[in-house]
Amino acid sequence: MSKCRAAVLAALFLFLTAFSAAAQDVTLTSHDGDVEIEGTLLGFDGEFYRVDTIYGEITVDASGVVCQGPGCPNLEAFVARLRVSGSATMGEVLMPALIEAFALRNGLTARREQDAPTRFTYVLADKGSGEEKARFSFHNTTTDEGFSDLLADESDIVMSLREVRPSELRRARELGLGDLTGPNRSRVLALDALVPVVSARNPLRAINTDQLAQVFAGKITNWAQLGGPDAPIILHLRAPQSGLTQTAQDKLLSPVRLSLSLGVTAHASNGDLVKAVARDPIGIGIASQSNIGNTRPLVLTGSCGFSLRASRRAIKTEDYPLTAPMFLYLPARRLPKLARDFLTFTRSDPAQIVIRRAGFVDQSPEEVSINDQGDRFANAITAAGSEVPLSELKRLVTRLGNMRRLTTSFRFRPGSARLDAQSTSNVQQLARALEAGKYDQRELLFIGFSDGQGPAAANRTIAAKRAEAVREAVQHAAETANFDKVRIGTEAFGEALPMACDETAWGRQVNRRVEVWVR
Structure with missing residues (x-):
């Protein structure tokens, strides 16, 4: 055998050995030694191992086994990790407020690290020892991007201002993520509402929903058609990928079989939208009730004489027709215990107070x-x-x-x-x-x-x-x-x-x- 051939065979042997070790990177053995499970470690939540074995994916209680192999986590220094992606409306104020309140009530400190303009991480640590307990990473973008991150396994939880789309449901099933509409796969975190807003210099005070739909579909284009001055109507909305804009299509336009006008000025954030409308006396926008800035909200009316305002009570009861629930879509797998504790906290009475203080409508x-x-x-x-x-x-x-x-x-x-x-x-x-x-x-x-x-x-x-x-x-x-x-x-x-x-x-x-x- 030539030296060259021997070197090739040796390299191949080392490669196959390394591949085999990587493919079976943990061995879980029961304390009595009777049961042994080998496979690739898919995850560890501080309590349970998720292992891909020749029999498929299984979950094993860490307290009942000993883990051996290069993939075994450090049980003593386990740090819970949670990745959250989606609506910036939820991620900018609401979720940080809830995390900080959760940390305060559980003897933890919450330190925010800005990773990028749209990314940040909350590091939760024990208040006494300073030992790091969890890292909750956020990607504040849009509802669309949140579901894209989930489907690409770059997120564990989606922050969404709308319900999951049929195409996203199909894709999730294809990728083995199960049914996102199933029990305990989503929850309403808080409530918001879509509010038509105009500049304080605009004379309009009320509009009915049919008129509002026709305005944003480009069917009504002049304020004179609404009893106002002879001037064109300038439309303002969030970007098409925003959950607020998609909710407007779902709740306002789709019921009357209309589509959004192409002549809409799109804004990257709700703050940008309300600032633009406040400066524009012939503009109209659909904004989040939690932040209408210096604009004036319009009352929704009907020909029968009823009128509805986006009050907290009307939103909570869904009597206001453009109520917008704020969803969290959750994975089918177990999350780390600290992450589960946080999700439980979001439904508690103290959390509802935090939600109200953050400017949203709670569910108490x-x-x-x-x-x-x-x-x-x-x-x-x-x-x-x-x-x-x-x-x-x-x-x-x-x-x-x-x-x-x-x-x-x-x-x-x-x-x-x-x-x-x-x-x-x-x-x-x-x-x-x-x-x-x-x-x-x-x-x-x-x-x-x-x-x-x-x-x-x-x-x-x-x-x-x-x-x-x-x-x-x-x-x-x-x-x-x-x-x-x-x-x-x-x-x-x-x-x-x-x-x-x-x-x-x-x-x-x-x-x-x-x-x-x-x-």
Whole structure:
């Protein structure tokens, strides 16, 4: 054998040996030595190993095995890592505020390291020893980029201002990420809303949603068409990749089968958008309710005389039609314990206070007395037609007179009996409250309402079925609740208490709902 050939064979042997070691970089052995698992370490969350073996991917409790091999982590100095990507609206203020509050409540320090203009990391460390416990890395871009990072395995959690798209769902399944619409794969972190805004120098005070849709579709192009001066309308929106712009398409334009005009001035941030509109007396924008700057918000109206403002309560109940839930999409795999603890904290009462202070709408249920709902009942009387007699309104007032409305409401996807995304989250929220005993010794009443399309009797029947379906969903989710301590019932009033005008698709959508009342 020549020296050259021998050298080649030796190099090949070393390569194959190294490849084999890399392909099986850990061996997990039970303490009694009876079980041995070899494979490639895919991850370690501080408690469990994820290993790719010849039998497929398995998860093993670290407390029951000894790890050997070059891939074994240091159990004593484990640092939890979490990668978060997506909406800058959520990542700039809300998530940092929650992380800092979480650290404070858990004896940790939170140090922010700026890695790049759109990237930063929070380093969480023990307040006493200074030992590093976690690194939460953020990529603040857009909702689109957040899902792209998840699909490219460059992120663990997506911050999203919209629901996941069908194309993203398909791609996630193809990549082995499972069903992103499945149980516990998403949650509503907080609530925002889309608000039409103009300059303080603009005379317009209100606009109906059909007009607003036609404006941003380029069908209405002059302020004179809205009762204003003879001047062109200049459109302002976030960039097309922004979740806010995509939500505007979904909630404002799609229901009336319109598409966004090509003549829109796109802005990189909500701050840039409101500054531009504030300077532009003939401009109009759709901004985040959490930051309208020096612009003036427009009231949403309808031809039947109803008007809706983007108030905190109207957003929380989804009575305001352009409510925009702020989602976190989560991986199917286990996250490190400290990351899971943080996600649990985001649903706590202290976290809801942080969310409010950050300028967003929290999800803590509030109870609204009937005396604070005068406008709603006045609208009901005004809108009552021949199919809603005075006796039905009297029945409604008599039944609800000594009860209070919860701000937790339930609405449905257009043309479907399925709950929308925010309402799905509300099911879990109300279920956790029942499990915690917050409504023990009280009565909860699920009340169905409908739009006014079709006969009133049929609408009451449909509303009753929806109320019963929501009640069943909440009780099914509240697995550990003691239902002997709380009275739960259903009722239906159909079209008797409209929230908006029925002549528009969004108005009918707002009117189809299940409310929760308590006594």
